[in-house]
Structures are given as structure tokens and as C-alpha cells.
Amino acid sequence: MPDHSNESRLIEVRKASAKGLLRRPDDRAHSLDEGPAIGLDEVLRALWRRKLILIGTVLVVTIAAAFVIFQLTPKYTARTTVMIDPNQQQIVDIQAVVTGLSGDPFTVESQVEVITARSVAQKVIDEIGLASLPEFNAELRSDEGTIKGFIKSMIPEAVIAWIRPEPPPEAEDARRERVMAEVMRAFCSRLQVTPVGRSRVVAIEFTSEDPALAARVANEVADAYIIQQLEAQFDATEQATTWLNDRLETLRAATLASEKAVADFRNRSLSGNGGPPELLDEQITQLSQQLLDAQARYNEAQSRYANIQRLVEIGGPRAAFNTFESAFTAALREQEATLRQRQAELSSEYGPRHPVMINLNAELNSIEQQISTEVNNYLAAVQGDMRVAEEQVRSLRQSLAELQSARARANEAGIQLGALEREAQANRTLFETFLNRFKEAEQISLAQPDAWVISRAGTPTTPSFPKTNLLLLLSSGLGLLLGLGLVVAAEMLEAGLRSTEEVEKVLGVPGLGLVPAVPRGRLGRRPEDYVMDRPFSAYAESLRALYTNLLMIQQREGIGNSVLVTSAIPSEGKSVLLASLARVVASGGRRVLVIDCDLRRPQINVLFDLPNEIGLASYLAGRASADQILHRSDPSGAHVITSGPMPANAQEVLRSARMDQFLAQMRVEYDLILIDGPPVMAVSDPKVLAGISDQCLFVARWRQTRRAAVRHALKQMMDTDVHVAGVVLTQVNIRRNAMYGFGDSGYYYGKYGAYYVN
Numbered sequence: 001m002p003d004h005s006n007e008s009r010l011i012e013v014r015k016a017s018a019k020g021l022l023r024r025p026d027d028r029a030h031s032l033d034e035g036p037a038i039g040l041d042e043v044l045r046a047l048w049r050r051k052l053i054l055i056g057t058v059l060v061v062t063i064a065a066a067f068v069i070f071q072l073t074p075k076y077t078a079r080t081t082v083m084i085d086p087n088q089q090q091i092v093d094i095q096a097v098v099t100g101l102s103g104d105p106f107t108v109e110s111q112v113e114v115i116t117a118r119s120v121a122q123k124v125i126d127e128i129g130l131a132s133l134p135e136f137n138a139e140l141r142s143d144e145g146t147i148k149g150f151i152k153s154m155i156p157e158a159v160i161a162w163i164r165p166e167p168p169p170e171a172e173d174a175r176r177e178r179v180m181a182e183v184m185r186a187f188c189s190r191l192q193v194t195p196v197g198r199s200r201v202v203a204i205e206f207t208s209e210d211p212a213l214a215a216r217v218a219n220e221v222a223d224a225y226i227i228q229q230l231e232a233q234f235d236a237t238e239q240a241t242t243w244l245n246d247r248l249e250t251l252r253a254a255t256l257a258s259e260k261a262v263a264d265f266r267n268r269s270l271s272g273n274g275g276p277p278e279l280l281d282e283q284i285t286q287l288s289q290q291l292l293d294a295q296a297r298y299n300e301a302q303s304r305y306a307n308i309q310r311l312v313e314i315g316g317p318r319a320a321f322n323t324f325e326s327a328f329t330a331a332l333r334e335q336e337a338t339l340r341q342r343q344a345e346l347s348s349e350y351g352p353r354h355p356v357m358i359n360l361n362a363e364l365n366s367i368e369q370q371i372s373t374e375v376n377n378y379l380a381a382v383q384g385d386m387r388v389a390e391e392q393v394r395s396l397r398q399s400l401a402e403l404q405s406a407r408a409r410a411n412e413a414g415i416q417l418g419a420l421e422r423e424a425q426a427n428r429t430l431f432e433t434f435l436n437r438f439k440e441a442e443q444i445s446l447a448q449p450d451a452w453v454i455s456r457a458g459t460p461t462t463p464s465f466p467k468t469n470l471l472l473l474l475s476s477g478l479g480l481l482l483g484l485g486l487v488v489a490a491e492m493l494e495a496g497l498r499s500t501e502e503v504e505k506v507l508g509v510p511g512l513g514l515v516p517a518v519p520r521g522r523l524g525r526r527p528e529d530y531v532m533d534r535p536f537s538a539y540a541e542s543l544r545a546l547y548t549n550l551l552m553i554q555q556r557e558g559i560g561n562s563v564l565v566t567s568a569i570p571s572e573g574k575s576v577l578l579a580s581l582a583r584v585v586a587s588g589g590r591r592v593l594v595i596d597c598d599l600r601r602p603q604i605n606v607l608f609d610l611p612n613e614i615g616l617a618s619y620l621a622g623r624a625s626a627d628q629i630l631h632r633s634d635p636s637g638a639h640v641i642t643s644g645p646m647p648a649n650a651q652e653v654l655r656s657a658r659m660d661q662f663l664a665q666m667r668v669e670y671d672l673i674l675i676d677g678p679p680v681m682a683v684s685d686p687k688v689l690a691g692i693s694d695q696c697l698f699v700a701r702w703r704q705t706r707r708a709a710v711r712h713a714l715k716q717m718m719d720t721d722v723h724v725a726g727v728v729l730t731q732v733n734i735r736r737n738a739m740y741g742f743g744d745s746g747y748y749y750g751k752y753g754a755y756y757v758n
Helices: 004-018 026-031 040-049 051-071 106-115 118-128 147-154 157-163 172-190 211-273 277-321 327-346 355-443 468-493 500-507 527-533 538-557 574-587 616-620 650-654 657-669 685-692 707-718 734-740 750-755
Strands: 076-084 191-195 201-208 451-455 511-516 562-567 592-596 639-641 672-676 695-701 723-732
Touching: 040 051, 040 468, 051 468, 076 106, 076 211, 106 191, 106 201, 106 211, 118 172, 118 211, 172 191, 172 201, 201 211, 211 355, 211 451, 277 355, 327 355, 500 511, 500 707, 500 723, 511 538, 511 734, 527 538, 527 574, 538 574, 538 695, 538 723, 562 574, 562 657, 562 685, 574 592, 574 672, 574 723, 592 657, 616 650, 616 657, 650 685, 657 672, 657 685, 685 707, 695 707, 707 723
Parallel strands: 511 723, 562 672, 562 695, 592 639, 592 672, 695 723
Antiparallel strands: 076 201, 076 451, 191 201
16 A cells, blocks of 8 residues: 555645546537437348347238138129110100110119119019028027137126127017018128229129029029019009000090181181181282272372363363364364354355354354353263262272271281191190000010120139138238337337447447346356456457546546446446456456445445455544455455445545545556446435546446436436546347447457457
């Protein structure tokens, strides 16, 4: 032991080394809250290391599905195809009393509903007698030999009666209706009717446990559908014939009545209007012409009369007489001319009073009198002609007006007559149409269906259910999905640390290495003894690598050589790791001191097989010297100080100046001081030890210690002045760790295993 006079110098050395402690940077604190990034490589590694779960799940699900599938009763599907052939045969043109199927796009869909109607299903059920088959009638079925029967046989009858009590007795009619309803549901669930593409072809498929029954039912459904169509058309034709017959009687009476009305009206109109319109038109034409002629004569007479009167007024009767041209007027003019000539001849012989001359003058006066009389007679004749012509015009106008009035009445009568004739014609046409359709309907002896069977169903040879290969493939896919889900769940539930890479990503502190697990009983020795028996083993080499990392940190950071070894929770293997590390380093010629500062649950004395009557607590209490508590008997050359009796106040003891001075003194004497501290989450002693240690080594159990616990413990330690060197993972299953594919997953395994002697 060195002289205690150097104690002050040693304390200064410790303080100087403490000044070089690495403080917690902000980015490291931030990184403690970050989770690891998940990449494709990590997903593939997770699948590889969980391959047993994945493969096992797929196999279990596939085998279970295969067991269930091969227990299923095979079912067969038969197919009949029917052509929907629209043929519109109307009994009447104005109203479709009996009509075939139309060609619109909804026809096929409508007929699909007709085929699946309960009426068709009931006919098929009754025709084949499906109610007497166990496949359709649950009352005839037996659970013997089935999975359901096996399960029921395993359950006591009392339990079955409690779970499903016997129903109360029901009436026979109610039971029969219930059975028929169940048969109908079973039938409809097995029947499928679908259009084939965009054509008018409909596929009728029926599924049954009996292939022959499936084919028979499919064909019976098609036949029942066609027969139903024929019956519907026959009923419609019969109803239409009856209706047409009644309608014909009504139309016949209406036609006769309308034709009689036409004849009566025509007779009344002819007798009341003076004849048919054609005759009236001819008479009107003739009267119009006569009226024109009479008017012309009247105008001419009126004109002559006016001219003669004007001449008489101007020149007297002589002036008017000169315009007359007739034999009588010509004789008068000739006679007057003769008398005038004789008067002229005798005037020279006889005087005016001569009887000859007087006779001549008398004759000339007589002629003048005749001229006046002739003019007056002519005027009277012309005036008479004018009056006659005027009377003719008036009479003709009155006759023409009467004819026109009669024609107008004839026109109105013609309109009414036309309406009556059109009504009669319409009734006659409608009657003839109905009569023709009635005769056609009476001549129909065999109705033509709107559908016909293209191909009838044959007996299927291969089951349509179950699709064994497809179901096995689907079950394998389901097993794969379930396996993937279990892999994801296992990965999510695995909250422990698995590699140094995860340590750095999750915790933000260096990962100092992986320490392989050494099964207890290996070569009959404990891990701390195993490093002495197998110094070239992977376990020993991992400890040397850990010490190398600690030494590099010490040299790089310029800090002291005291290392606090702690963990977040108990049972992490920190004490075993510390004992094994001390022996490995001491075996290499280094001066190593192990101090058990876990005053509450000491383990160092057990690991090194040392007594614990006196120890560190005794020294700090002043009841023992340093030489008394220091054990030098370990075969590796490491020195050990046990904890000693547990004091009343462990924190105050560890926080004492005596502890600080003692540790400063030991730093000078030893190359490495390993301090075994209690877990951080259990007590606050590690924070006290952190104040007197140069760096802290965190120990976490591989895949066991939860990341949140380590993260929380690290945050607590970073609040002190200690330098957290990093985290080391202990009890690593090197074979399993190799499956994770991390950067350090190949350590101590595989090709690297040749370098170790385990």
C-alpha cells in the first residue's frame, strides 16, 4: 500500500481528471427519445430470425385447414343454359293484352327474377320431393360421423340441454310450414341464375351433394320456368279471348248504332235541304248565271230608256225616233218623205189654204202624231222590259239566296254527317280489328314460349366445392399473413436491446460490445471461473474488447481509471460481468481493483468466494484499515474489496470524504478500478457513486431489459457529472444474435468462431 502522505496529491489528481469529464450534449439527450428507423433490411432480418414462427404458423394453419377441408362434404354443381327469345305476339294493336317478352336490356334480368321465384322453386321441390331428402330437411339429418357430432359427443347432455334447451312442442301444421320454409331456403341457397355476358342466355346452376340430383334439379328448374311461361300465356290467351268476345259485342252494337245514325241524318238532311249538296251546287251555278243575264238585260233596258228620254228631252220625239230602226219606222220615214216631196211640189201651185195643201199638212201632222205615238210606245215598251228584267233580277236573287242558305245548311249537315261517318268508320275498323284478332286467338292451339333450353345439365363428375387446391392455397396465404402478424407482434413486444447499433440509435450512447452468454455448468465452472479455464474463448475475448474500449475512452477523454459498473434493474449480470472483466484484465498483467459498493445486496464476495465480515463499509466507518479489507488471493491477480456489513445509511457512507480520499488513493495504485454499484432504478446510490467515479459502464441484458428502463436510468445518470462510457449487452445468445443481421451480429460466431477456443 502506498504512503498516506500522498493522499492530498491523489485528491488533486482526481479533481484534475474530473475536469475532463464529458458533459451530456443536447443532441444526445434528444437522441434518447428517438426510436430506431425501420428499413427493408431490418424487416428481412426480422423475418429470418422469426422464421420458425412464420413457418410454424403457415404449417399449423395449412394443416388445420386441410383437416377441415377434407372433412367437408363435396358438393357438385350442374349447369343448364336457357335462351330468352322475345317474340311479341299481340292480340290487338292498340293495347297489348297478351304480349311476349320485349327486347329491352332489362328483359333478361327480369326473367332471372322469374326463374328464381318461389313459385318455380315450389314446383321443383314438389316434383322431385326434396323435402324428403336429408340434404334439404334438417330433421332428417344426423350428426353422427361429423365434426359437429364429435363435438356434441364430447359435451355432456346436461350442458347441451342447458345451452340449447328443447323447444316446446308445435302443431303439425306449424311444423310442416317450418320444414317447407327451411327446404325452400336450402333450395334457394343452392340455386344460382345468372345472365351469360351481354347475351340473352341465362345460366341455371344448382349445387348439391348428389351430382345426379344437381343435374336433375337444374333441368327441372328450366322446364318449370318454360312450363310456367306456357301456362301464363295460355291463361292470358284465354282471358284475352273472353275479353275480346265481350268487347266484340259492345263494338258490334256501337258500329250498328253509328251507321244507323249516319243513314238517319243523311235522310233528314236531304229532305230538309232540297236535295243533296251536289244538286244544290248545280242549281246555284245555274241561278247565278241566270241572275247575271237578267241583270245584264235590266241594265241594257235601263240604259235604252235613259237614252231615249234624254233625246226626247233634248230634241223631242223626232230626235228619239231617228234612232229607231224598224220596218214600221222606215215606212213612216218613207211616207213622210213622199209627203214632204209632194208638199214641196204643190206648194208652188197651191197656196197654204188650198185643200190639197191642207190635206198634205194633215197627213204630215198625222205622221208626226204617229212618230210621237211610236216614241211613246217604245218608251213604254222599254220601260216594261226594264221592269220585267228588274223583277227577274229580284226573283233570281231571292232564289239564289234561298239556294245558298240551303247549301250552308247542307254544309253544316255535311260536317255533322262527316263526324258521324268517321265515328262509324272508326267503330267499323275497331270492330273488324278485334274480330280478326279474335279469330286468330281462337285458331291458336299451341302457345310458343319466350324461352327455350340451349343445353341441358349433365351429371357433374368433379365437385365444385370444396376447391381443395384453392382453399389450401388461401389457407397458406392466411397462415402467412397470420405468421407475419405474429412476427410483427413479436418484434413489437420485444422491447429489449439486441445490438450495439440499437444501443446507439435508441439510447444515443456508445455500444461498447456484446458479451456472450456462458451457460451455467459449462465445464463445471461459473462464468467468472470460465474465463480462467478458457482464456481464449469468445466470452473472454469479448471482455478484452470491452476493456480496450474503456481504455480508449479513458485515453481519448483524459479521464481517470475508476469505472462504475451499474444497470437499470437487478439481475442484469453486472456483478458477473465485473468479476469476469477483472479476472481477464488482471490475467493480462494489469493492476485491477474490484470494489463492491452495492452495500444493500452485495455479490462480489460470492463471486470471488471471499468472506464479508469486514469490507468497504467497515473501512468507511473507521473500524478497519485498507489492508484489512483488501483481498489479494484471487488466482488472476485481481484485488478485491467486499462490501462488508450493511450500514444504516449507505448513501451517507458512500458520500463521505473518507470514501473520496480512499478512491483517489486507489487510482494511483491501480490501472483499473471496477466499482460494482446497485441498479439505478432500485436505489439512488449509483448517483452518489457517479460523483466519485470517473466513468460509468451501463450493463443491460440482451433482449431482456426494456429500452424504456435503460433510457430512464441513463437520463438519471446523465444528471450527474459522471461520464457515461456506454452500454454493454450481456448474456448474448451468439447463435441467435447472428440471425439479426446487425453489424455486430457475426461476432464470436460463424467464420469468426475459428479464432476462439470455447
